[in-house]
Amino acid sequence: MNVSVGVASLTKAAWQDVAAEGSMGALTTHDVALSHDQLRSLYRLMALSRRVDRQAINLTRQGALGVFASSHGQEAAQVGSVFALEADDWLFPTYRETVGTFARGVDVVELLALFSGSWHCGFDPYQYRVAPLTTPLATQALHAVGLAMAAKIKHDPIVALTFFGDGAASEGDAHEAMNIAAVSGAPVVFVVQNNGYAISVPYRLQTKASSIALRAAGVGMPGIRVDGNDVIAVYGAVRAAVERARRGDGPTLVEAVTYRLEAHTTADDTTRYRSDEESAAWRARDPVDMFLHVLREGGVVDDAYVAEVDAEAETVAARMRDFLFDAAPGDPREMFDHVYATPTPQLQAQRAVLNQELTAAEETS
Amino acid sequence: MNVSVGVASLTKAAWQDVAAEGSMGALTTHDVALSHDQLRSLYRLMALSRRVDRQAINLTRQGALGVFASSHGQEAAQVGSVFALEADDWLFPTYRETVGTFARGVDVVELLALFSGSWHCGFDPYQYRVAPLTTPLATQALHAVGLAMAAKIKHDPIVALTFFGDGAASEGDAHEAMNIAAVSGAPVVFVVQNNGYAISVPYRLQTKASSIALRAAGVGMPGIRVDGNDVIAVYGAVRAAVERARRGDGPTLVEAVTYRLEAHTTADDTTRYRSDEESAAWRARDPVDMFLHVLREGGVVDDAYVAEVDAEAETVAARMRDFLFDAAPGDPREMFDHVYATPTPQLQAQRAVLNQELTAAEETS
Amino acid sequence: MELTMAGALNAALRDSMREDGSVVVYGEDVGKLGGVFRVTDGLQAEMGIDRCFDTPVAESGIAGTAIGMAMYGLRPVVEMQFDGFSYPALNQVISHVAKYRSRTRGRVGLPLVIRIPYGGGIGAVEHHSESPETYYAHTAGLTVVSPGTPADAYALLRASIAYDDPVIFLEPKRRYWLKEDLDLPVTAPPIGEAVVRRAGTTATLIAYGPMVTTALEAATRAATESGWDLEVVDVRTLSPLDMDTLVASATKTGRAIVVHEAARFVGFGAEIAAELNERAFGYLAAPVLRVTGWDIPYPSAKIERHFLPDADRILDAVARLLEY
């Protein structure tokens, strides 16, 4: 995947467009208007993300989380994408986009409920305009399209952004979502994080297409292929797509080419299917390091700011430890309370049985 | 859809290729080597098909068939495609491809069982190497891919051809089938009959893509767009795809642009959603007439041969009337016999109950 | 006025859309064509293409987008063209439609309706005569409704559209042409309540959807032919199931038969029978019997009548029931 040019510049984004009729264009550069404040915010979110990711892995090792899907190496693709959204826009992430969702503002403790096992979705989707982290692959893409169609029907100028992976792109739902979005002109942005793997299955066994972005041509929507480790390029490409959608010009498919530096999840073992050489090459293109380097060169950040961010990152990490380590399970009776708006008689009866069990247990203990 | 050039020539086929990277190419012409005997066979199959179709519609009006999906206007796309297959190849049709399946050699009475309601599939798929006419859209495409993968594993030089429509192309299964075929290099040919409609829904509401053939680029396989009313062009394009597959170079997507001149089925009412002007324009490009015209010009067929074919067509039609009109229902008890290789005790018991009902009824009558 | 069930459903959609601007109707061929059964006839013309529109042929897409629409405050009412073509949407329905409220800890409910014409008896080709209720009723988080009369078709569809949780609305397609005199808007007992369609003392026939008509026919014939006084209960809502009404009736008559078109094995009748046997234990003079479709794929048109439960088969079961 040779779109990798590192972080080209702080004011220029490079990407390839899929021409209307489908051919993959050459790498072209576009101006990106980000103030130094914005650039610092971008860095801050990426640096915090990196720390959140590392802390989550540690908490998993310690058993505080049952499992965790790391975003290490994909910070630029995720943070750069959500940074292109406005306050009223919606985000539809998968289990992979914890840091993108964190960068969108979701409380990190609420965010990790899925992995700590305290509840499937620990945050209020309406509070953050973020859908639950979704595991059935590509299914959430259709939810994003539906929400965008609804917004269009209501003439609300909002955009729905959904992430999915190079593997999920093989699911029927991914195709249905992109085709329906294109034909209905829904204001959606599809961001495919092509991180080279679907668990153990490498991209070349996932599809014969040279780029996932080419799928766009098949449904008549614009496609963009961008270096997923260049946060400026990702922001620039996704921002262009978001603006196009908000203008009423319909959806865009953005393929961010990146790499999953960690195992698929903490339960996975990469030694069975890939070499250290391969990942080493990508480690050399660490999106956070590359970005920081250019920021320093451009005099956008100094040691003081970096130290400030590191300090904040430690506070976030401490909060994760405080609230996730040994977190008490909620009241099991609650499992009956949210199945329907009002519990059915049948569920009330079952709840009563569990209640008896629990009170009996409390008495004997 | 402007690939329509009529039947260009008897020795040249015109089509557009989707370039490897996805762009739709210009109309290019290719030599087609068909002997006069082959040309006559092609005509014969198309003319017989036309007659079979008309007879099926009449039998439906008379109640001998419960419903029928006409191929009127799509004879070139269907017959031209199956004519490109060799004896050992497999065909996976839908409810729409009755005439293509007839042209493949399936007995017309067995073929129409689905519509007469005598059995879901009235012919032996192994005898003809033809899968049942399938109604759940796009599902059969995956069966074709699986069969082709199996043939590849066994190193058998056969090809599987599957048809689906412009509507079915929106189904997730269509995408999964094409992606899996491409990445596994399965010897499959996907022929999309783009007849402009999915029941009442026109192509422009089905997808925003200018051509279904562009889907090929998204999964990294060759795509071809051809005038579906030019039987020579269809044959040429599909033959090229079949040979590529047999060579071991993998699948191809061929979009045959045609038009459904009749209603979706005999139960449908076109006046609710399309104009007579629109269909009139396509009637002027009748694939059978156009082909016959060029054949006469080229001196390939004369009145005698045409009369001969017409006579044969009447025999086929008579056979349809004889065996489908008032055809007695089979023994209802048989519904239990093919659920499993050996009926379960449970089914034997249920069969016994039905048997009692039937014998009781016979006695009282 | 006299309305068919299809007409009643059409009126229910129209009235709901007129009253509530957030109701949108979409699916395959529901727009210009008005649906293959004309249940959405005229809606696009009156409500506009934003509120009644055709989609590409993609059932998972139809169900999946409905989730997003409901999240955003619309009330989508989507159509699966036929029972057999609702299966591509099962993943969205089981994984998300049913679970969304509980996975979000009650924060995101999905007020949406998935309409599915179901069942056989219309001489259709394969995959057009399926009875999928077990798949839906077993799935916790779904509400499953199936009307047996035109009046219920209207009232229950309106109630389903106004409901705050997702409803799988199963329409007995062979009864689309069943007529009833109705003064719209008709009201009826709410979702979750079964009704006694015919009071009786000999035994209870429990049915829903297409079999309500069949059960009533059996009861009428039984009265004249055998002097049996059969009670007929229309389930109306499969989930949540109104067991109290069923238990009361079975306890009263002491005998019960569940009737449905779907296959018997792990069919909906098994739930009713298991629960009745447990809750009416000691009050039943005989076990609860099931009169259902056979445990086979739906057969082709020419022999389908030998698959479908009919009055004869029900009366045979009553006779067996009375031998205990």
Place this chain on the structure above:
Amino acid sequence: MELTMAGALNAALRDSMREDGSVVVYGEDVGKLGGVFRVTDGLQAEMGIDRCFDTPVAESGIAGTAIGMAMYGLRPVVEMQFDGFSYPALNQVISHVAKYRSRTRGRVGLPLVIRIPYGGGIGAVEHHSESPETYYAHTAGLTVVSPGTPADAYALLRASIAYDDPVIFLEPKRRYWLKEDLDLPVTAPPIGEAVVRRAGTTATLIAYGPMVTTALEAATRAATESGWDLEVVDVRTLSPLDMDTLVASATKTGRAIVVHEAARFVGFGAEIAAELNERAFGYLAAPVLRVTGWDIPYPSAKIERHFLPDADRILDAVARLLEY
């Protein structure tokens, strides 16, 4: 030697592939990785990439291609990575896998196996702990098998691969690490036969898959704690169901309880209860009770143990049963 259930399944796949060149294994991550549970570990290395390979992430594609492969004479054994991800394949399974033989009038049978790790109890995230057996068992044309022990895992998987009809093979993932001493190849009763795992007289516990271990634990505890002598029947094959063995046991003890993880409503236990109540009517001192998961979406890891039936819940039910 001592084998885990996962190890026994791996051995069954290997032995079947060695004996029959037409057996191919594929799915997501089953090749190089050997499956997320390592059930296919080493198969690609030994059998080659043509016979054990990874597919794109597309479950409908996996099931759909298996149909074509079986038509062409191979015996595909495909894996759905988790229960919750078998749903995208339901359309192919219900519309074709189950119906192909009957729609082709017996001419095209599909010898294929769909392996599905299922059930909860492993602290997984949502969609990874589903019990989908009702969807499959209700679908006529499918054969549904679920082993409860490592020996059965080996013997039943081998039998399923050799079977001439499609088999849905449900693997109780929480028992993958259950150990047993086995001399391979072990033999066991064929598909379609239930077995009595523990003889008893007080009451019958009927279980399958993950609940076999739980039921046996309950029986052991009951013997010491309450002096109850419980019989435990392992269903093994959900469809076709060996009712004769269940009826014999229930008739003998006069009391029966069905245990499963899946939701109760229209769950598999309903079929067993309904049928037992009918066929053992008059022999049962009490109604057949059901100890099952609640009628809710599977809860999150920290509280899942309050969802899963355990020995306590089973013994509570036995106590209730004995009050009749």
